[in-house]
Amino acid sequence: MDTLLITRRPHASPTPPHARAALLEDPGFGKVFTDHMVTVRWTEGVGWHDAQVRAREPFQLDPAAAVLHYAQEIFEGLKAYRTRGNDVVLFRPDANAQRFLDSADRMAMPRLPPELFVSAIEALVRTDADWIPTSEGASLYLRPFMIATEAFLGVRPAAEYTFCVIACPVGAYFKGGAKPVTVWVSDAYTRAAPGGTGAAKCGGNYAASLVAQAEAIKNGCDQVVFLDAAEHRYVEELGGMNVFFVFDDGTLVTPPLGGTILPGVTRDSILTLAKDAGLKVEERPYTFEEWQADAASGRLKEAFACGTAAVLAAIGEIRHAGGAFKIGGGSEGPMTTRLRDQLTGIQRCTAADPYGWVHKIDMDG
Known part of the structure; x- marks a missing residue:
């Protein structure tokens, strides 16, 4: 596919720096989220389209959305790290992109091109880079996922999907060091x-x-x-x-x-x-x-x-x-x-x- 341009619509009221700093002091795991998300839509006959970095907000789903009834849903998990040299890096995102493809195949969902998977993650990390914690063992956890959004109650693969990436700062998994x-x-x-x-x-x-x-x-x-x-x-x-x-x-x-x-x-x-x-x-x-x-x-x-x-x-x-x-x-x-x-x-x-x-x-x- 041709490279899909990811447009950027910044949050109108992002978290103030002092409030963000307070949240980053002890973010826990999966409880604090950044200001933005990336969404990309897929429609049968059109393919992937409407790629955006946008304010993180609730989805509007029809009560008959296929994900709610037939569990057409897949996800991934990876982290962004800020290095001592102040670079921001990911670890093997290509492997996560390939596994996402394999999961989509098994769940009869559309294949997301690996380059779009990685580009979406990069776009979100760039936008919310201030949310990357710098304390020992901390990182920015990234959750790419795809859900079936077509409103239809027949048992078949859906004709509409949304791919999304959200992020949350996380502290060290083991406080006080690793333990058995x-x-x-x-x-x-x-x-x-x-x-x-x-x-x-x-x-x-x-x-x-x-x-x-x-x-x-x-x-x-x-x-x-x-x-x-x-x-x-x-x-x-x-x-x-x-x-x-x-x-x-x-x-x-x-x-x-x-x-x-x-x-x-x-x-x-x-x-x-x-x-x-x-x-x-x-x-x-x-x-x-x-x-x-x-x-x-x-x-x-x-x-x-x-x-x-x-x-x-x-x-x-x-x-x-x-x-x-x-x-x-x-x-x-x-x-x-x-x-x-x-x-x-x-x-x-x-x-x-x-x-x-x-x-x-x-x-x-």
Whole structure:
């Protein structure tokens, strides 16, 4: 497609600097939002059009909008960072753009060109650059998403969609430094089944996980771990994060992709870093029984979860209906620390980036 011009309609009454500064002192996660958003419309027979940076405001949706009835919706999550040199950078936005395409294909939604995906994010970051926090570990979280907006109650792909990008400043995920999490292994619920939407980043996957997450919290845990739907034996992923296991011989193991696991950008980055460091890396099925046995024998030294929000989070304790066990005494292991430091160093431009993962935004563009 030809490059779509994104027009700019600035907010008539943006947040005053003093009020913004107060909000940035402790933004939390997903509670404080910037002044603007980007919207792009898609209409059958026309394609993508009407791209705008505009004031963030509520959508006007018809009660029969397809997203409200048939859940045609996908999203992504990534961050913008301000470096020590005062540049503003993104981390692997091309990977998020590709996953957005793959999710759209699975959900029978229009394909958003990757260049438009990245351009929309850049346009919003330029406009709301003053909202990028500068405190240690903070960033500007970006949420691109697409919803079906056609007013129609028939069961078929919609003929109208809206792509949108919103942003919120977020503080460090772990206040006071990273700490191991406690997880609950669900034996009552599954996240995804073969042939389902597990590899798509769609809202329905997360809605289906909430009851299991509530079960985890009830049992004093931070996150839920899902097993496979077919045999209910194999570890797949956490409610919103991929999972890795580190063994005494230095081998790194993670469950394989195959349609039921979300192909995380952080997951892929860790695999690359580990392989280039000369570690033995295996993407293979791993049962919950093996997890318990390897932890008991001491063969399993570390386990960690990974995702955009937390980057890497050590798993210290695992609870389940039959009891509980710890890994490495419940403390974070050296491999987890090393990989997180290496990855965040690249993301924030305090370490070399031999992969070309860092995407610098031209703030004058």
